[in-house]
Amino acid sequence: RKEVEQDPGPFNVPEGATVAFNCTYSNSASQSFFWYRQDCRKEPKLLMSVYSSGNEDGRFTAQLNRASQYISLLIRDSKLSDSATYLCVVNSPGFQKLVFGTGTRLLVSP
């Protein structure tokens, strides 16, 4: 089983739609969780950290479900500029590193 699994998509949504992505992780000892955004042929950029109580940053909401070992990202009022690949990232405590998912591609159309 992969340490971090994501639906590769693509998710095709119209502008203004709400879209949600989930990501599952296998190591129950993981403590740090992040969502990154990566545009085509560019570097990944930190979108937001994910906290146990859930957190929101503008149109973006992140949730953590430790019991089921998944994190989610909700994007409200999608913009064309939200089109990108979203990477789920989880720390691997035993190996002192972060593990990056392969990403979920989002395409927002006019």
Next chain:
Amino acid sequence: DADVTQTPRNRITKTGKRIMLECSQTKGHDRMYWYRQDPGLGLQLIYYSFDVKDINKGEISDGYSVSRQAQAKFSLSLESAIPNQTALYFCATSDRTSSPQFFGPGTRLTVL
């Protein structure tokens, strides 16, 4: 100025050549990482360093070597480049292993 810089940004080379990719950071982070990314695939960790005296192999270190010349500099070498090392290479930094990592702009390497 960018916090994490990589040089060169693009490189085309031939099979068998030795190539060095360089990474510099001004974030003051101790931890530095090298990843490669192939089209449609995720990031694969090549090497990582927790400080100047600590170098560790990642998932795909074969065919690569690194040097941590200073806290701010971490270079990746391909001793004898081969075509399947054609990829996008990213350097990243963090202040702790559980903290988010910050990436450089990447080096696009093509081995003919």
